[in-house]
Amino acid sequence: MTGMSPPPPRPDRVAPALARWYAANARVLPWRARPGEVPDPYRVWLSEIMLQQTTVATVGPYFHAFTGRWPDVHALAGADDQAILTAWAGLGYYARARNLIRCARVVAGELGGRFPDSEAGLAKLPGIGPYTAAAVAAIAFDRPAAVLDGNIERVMARLFAEETPLPAAKPLLRRHAAALTPTVRPGDHAQALMDLGALICTPRRPDCPRCPLVGDCRGHALGLAAELPRRAPKKAKPTRLGLAYVAIRAGDGAVLLGRRPPSGLLGGMAEVPGSDWTEQGAPAPRPPLSADWRRLSRTVRHTFTHFHLELTVLRASVAAATPAPAGLLWVPPQALAGHPLPTVMRKVLAAGLDSPGGKRIPSRVRNS
DNA sequence: GAATCGTGGCT
DNA sequence: TAGCCAAGATT
Known part of the structure; x- marks a missing residue:
């Protein structure tokens, strides 16, 4: 036997x-x-x-x-x-x-x-x-x-x-x-x-x-x-870096949101405006509007299927009459639930809206 | 075949 | 903390 x-x-x-x-x-x-x-x-x-x-x-x-x-x-x-x-x-x-x-x-x-x-x-x-x-x-x-x-x-x-x-x-x-x-x-x-x-x-x-x-x-x-089952070895996940801009409007506390392209990562979903996400290091700051942007000390980390993401969140308060830049929209807090916000963007908003303080950033970042 | 595409829970 | 994995599909 x-x-x-x-x-x-x-x-x-x-x-x-x-x-x-x-x-x-x-x-x-x-x-x-x-x-x-x-x-x-x-x-x-x-x-x-x-x-x-x-x-x-x-x-x-x-x-x-x-x-x-x-x-x-x-x-x-x-x-x-x-x-x-x-x-x-x-x-x-x-x-x-x-x-x-x-x-x-x-x-x-x-x-x-x-x-x-x-x-x-x-x-x-x-x-x-x-x-x-x-x-x-x-x-x-x-x-x-x-x-x-x-x-x-x-x-x-x-x-x-x-x-x-x-x-x-x-x-x-x-x-x-x-x-x-x-x-x-x-x-x-x-x-x-x-x-x-x-x-x-x-x-x-x-x-x-x-x-x-x-x-x-x-x-x-x-x-x-x-x-069992045996599996082929998995690839390591790289880390990508990016910036996210949480603009808060005086009066109603509305935040500025955009829409992602209709296909690809988070296709068609709502987003906080920000930079590209790159493995090459910190992207160049390009705020959606001119304001006194302050960098939050805590970054937002999120893991997707094939990469880690580390977002630096910048926050600014702007006047109630500030118009929304092209392609973007002011969304009051109570209206956020009506927008298709993926989890990573909820994390960004939570960091930008809840966290106190915020670090001053170099002046060249403040104006687009 | 290999990459891309989210998130949460568990170890 | 870091990796693993879940009732996979599309390109």
């Missing part, structure tokens, strides 16, 4: 064992149909877009806000872009929101309000890639699609003891997932695998003794479960 390789997991054992576990352990989630309920494709789609690279706990409040305000795809398609971006603010990956709008309008306008019921049809829509197409097809339309998200990648890598590092292993893992997908209730099967990944087969310290699949798990048999 020594040196014998454990057998691969068998679909006729794995899927039923998983289904029994799921019947007793399924998480109750706001977007999930209760047993016996017919899933609403709109809610399934909306939740899947929101859940891309985003935790269940973070999505919850956003899902409630969206479905409360826009209960169906027609309502969402008819909403203003700015209102949707504002409701999305803080959730991150803002291209998702821009694609959400485009997708809703295609479905409402060209497809009679009905989402395609096939994986291929769904995959043609903006913001719907391989994962989301499979997930919506399986969960909303009971199609036997092979769903592969980060959870299922991990479960498959362990079940099959797949040592090829991600992302190269993805096609292999997808084939494994497809081989295990039953024709009966494939949506429940996919959600069961995701719940298993979230509750038992966790990234660190998997709870193998409680796993319904432990008897079929090659990774566990080989003592490798906790080390």
Whole structure:
């Protein structure tokens, strides 16, 4: 027996064992149909877009806000872009929101309000890639699609003891997932695998003794479960530096805001005017208007997916009659909630509005 | 294949 | 503190 390789997991054992576990352990989630309920494709789609690279706990409040305000795809398609971006603010990956709008309008306008019921049809829509197409097809339309998200990648890598590092292993893992997908209730099967990944087969310290699949798990048999999946090494994040100008208007305390370009980083979102963000050192000061700018002693730090950002915040108080420069807008504090401010800009405003004092800066900075 | 694209929670 | 990672898509 020594040196014998454990057998691969068998679909006729794995899927039923998983289904029994799921019947007793399924998480109750706001977007999930209760047993016996017919899933609403709109809610399934909306939740899947929101859940891309985003935790269940973070999505919850956003899902409630969206479905409360826009209960169906027609309502969402008819909403203003700015209102949707504002409701999305803080959730991150803002291209998702821009694609959400485009997708809703295609479905409402060209497809009679009905989402395609096939994986291929769904995959043609903006913001719907391989994962989301499979997930919506399986969960909303009971199609036997092979769903592969980060959870299922991990479960498959362990079940099959797949040592090829991600992302190269993805096609292999997808084939494994497809081989295990039953024709009966494939949506429940996919959600069961995701719940298993979230509750038992966790990234660190998997709870193998409680796993319904432990008897079929090659990774566990080989003592490798906790080390899988392997991943290609990640690139180090550089640090970029920038300046942000918080102008405060006398009287109502309004602040000056601008709008970012429609695509790219934080595309279409509101911003505090500032410099470019560069790795080359401190950018040249170019205030949006002439004023007595004072540098705050505390910088704002924020980390994006591929770089760290360190912003120096400058603040100035200006007269109530000061006109807004071209492309910018005075926004009173109580109106800030109506603007699509990403988290990094909320941090800048918090620093600029709350923090006392502020350091005098060289005079050449004071006039643009 | 490699880069780009947010944020928050946990270790 | 610093890294890891989450129901990925797009270019």
